Amino acid sequence: MISTRTCLSRLICGNDKLMRRKIHKYATIVESNNPENVGKKASIQGWVRAVRKMKENVFLDVSDGTSSEHLQVVLKKDSKPESLGYGCSITAEGEISLAPNGRAELHAEKLSVIGECDLDGYPFLPRKQYEQDYIRQYLHLRPRTRAFSSILRLRDIASRAVGDYFKDHNFVNIHTPILTSNDCEGAGEVFLVQPNSKELNKEMMKDGTKDEAAAYFDTKAFLTVSGQLHLEVCARALSRVYNFCPAFRAENSKSRIHLSEFYMIEAEMAFVSSLSELIKETESFIKSVTKRVIEDGQSDLRTLGAPEPNWLDKDFGIITYNEALGILERHKDQLTVPIKHGENLAKEHELFLVEYHEGTPLFVIEWPSQVKPFYMKECSHDASKVEALDLLAPVTGEIIGGSVREDSYSKLESRIPEGLNLNWYLDLRKYGNVPTAGFGMGFERYLQIICGVPNIKDVIPFPRWPHNCSL
Numbered sequence: 001m002i003s004t005r006t007c008l009s010r011l012i013c014g015n016d017k018l019m020r021r022k023i024h025k026y027a028t029i030v031e032s033n034n035p036e037n038v039g040k041k042a043s044i045q046g047w048v049r050a051v052r053k054m055k056e057n058v059f060l061d062v063s064d065g066t067s068s069e070h071l072q073v074v075l076k077k078d079s080k081p082e083s084l085g086y087g088c089s090i091t092a093e094g095e096i097s098l099a100p101n102g103r104a105e106l107h108a109e110k111l112s113v114i115g116e117c118d119l120d121g122y123p124f125l126p127r128k129q130y131e132q133d134y135i136r137q138y139l140h141l142r143p144r145t146r147a148f149s150s151i152l153r154l155r156d157i158a159s160r161a162v163g164d165y166f167k168d169h170n171f172v173n174i175h176t177p178i179l180t181s182n183d184c185e186g187a188g189e190v191f192l193v194q195p196n197s198k199e200l201n202k203e204m205m206k207d208g209t210k211d212e213a214a215a216y217f218d219t220k221a222f223l224t225v226s227g228q229l230h231l232e233v234c235a236r237a238l239s240r241v242y243n244f245c246p247a248f249r250a251e252n253s254k255s256r257i258h259l260s261e262f263y264m265i266e267a268e269m270a271f272v273s274s275l276s277e278l279i280k281e282t283e284s285f286i287k288s289v290t291k292r293v294i295e296d297g298q299s300d301l302r303t304l305g306a307p308e309p310n311w312l313d314k315d316f317g318i319i320t321y322n323e324a325l326g327i328l329e330r331h332k333d334q335l336t337v338p339i340k341h342g343e344n345l346a347k348e349h350e351l352f353l354v355e356y357h358e359g360t361p362l363f364v365i366e367w368p369s370q371v372k373p374f375y376m377k378e379c380s381h382d383a384s385k386v387e388a389l390d391l392l393a394p395v396t397g398e399i400i401g402g403s404v405r406e407d408s409y410s411k412l413e414s415r416i417p418e419g420l421n422l423n424w425y426l427d428l429r430k431y432g433n434v435p436t437a438g439f440g441m442g443f444e445r446y447l448q449i450i451c452g453v454p455n456i457k458d459v460i461p462f463p464r465w466p467h468n469c470s471l
Helices: 004-032 146-168 198-207 228-238 275-296 298-304 321-330 347-356 409-415 423-427 443-451
Strands: 041-053 057-063 071-076 089-098 104-115 221-223 240-248 261-270 317-320 362-368 382-393 397-404 436-442
Touching: 004 041, 004 071, 004 104, 041 071, 041 104, 057 089, 071 089, 146 240, 146 275, 146 298, 146 443, 228 240, 228 261, 228 436, 261 275, 261 443, 275 298, 275 362, 275 382, 275 397, 275 436, 275 443, 298 443, 317 321, 321 347, 321 362, 347 362, 347 382, 347 397, 397 443, 409 423, 436 443
Parallel strands: 071 104, 317 362
Antiparallel strands: 041 057, 041 089, 057 071, 089 104, 240 261, 261 436, 362 382, 382 397, 397 436
């Protein structure tokens, strides 16, 4: 006797297989133009992206979101539903044929409208081009634009490529916390987290806590700026670990490369004590992921008109911070931002260095300790420098930051910023300590480079920046 649960399971699985067949069938039709499909019956669902009315037929461009390519659907004019129009969702059944241009099309025998689209007030009208500032005002409808749907598919491809790279290189994925009691960077650019309920705050303060912000957890809690310190914990047990998590920075910046909420990919490796080892892993990572994105995302990259990276088969450059300043000094007549020794590079400086290196990404290493976080290892040949790297790339400038971590208990203790309670972090140096090194990459900045998108707000589904947290 078959149980009700078994029947329900079979029904769910059966529907899932049917949906996957439909999606596969759509992608096969629009992307392969396989002659073997001609004459076969197909059923598709999607949204109408264009309508062209001819003497006897209506021609529709239809997309179901699984491909950047549209499928042309041909419908007899006298079979056209009254509510059929641009933006509406449809289901269509018919026979696959080849258009005169050699592309596959569907000659619809049945077509019905699932959801109408009222163009009165719809912000994206057919055959019109819109500026990104305008499109960004409609985040709930932005995924329907062709370019942004391509970006979302490329984001998905890149996400899978990241996971596959780390799996193939024996890294363990760690879900580092979003809520934390520490400011990893020590820069104070954190969001404070506390209950919104005044009644709950009062209740939590009955034990004598005077600081409302610390009442819930008995300590102040923040949205994380980085999971690195937690990865260091796990690396000392699992050797090679990574995360792929949201991070938050409370910066008052509306620039084209800053967000208040973004995604970070961070990796930490035990038994790594040199920058050369870290550089090798970092370069291998970004090249591998990029090759995969280009291989699997060709159609969407074409849709965006994304530039093809000219650096996949080249060695990345490596220069010291002092050498970088020397290059900038020699070309300061081409720069508008003054060069300041002992300080971070300006974005203009970073992009100039990449251009100077013929557009190939460039590692800048051995940074002044005062401009880098407390956990970076002191250079053995110069106590004023740390074993740190920044990877500079086209479009965004810095894309990856990393370092060998300070493994000396006493040196680390002396550098921890006042007010940070990191005794647990110091403990890592007491019990079976090993050298570790790691890097972090801003995922959205990476997507800007690969997609050729100038503004970081246009490579994340729902961007947050100062004075903007809609939806």
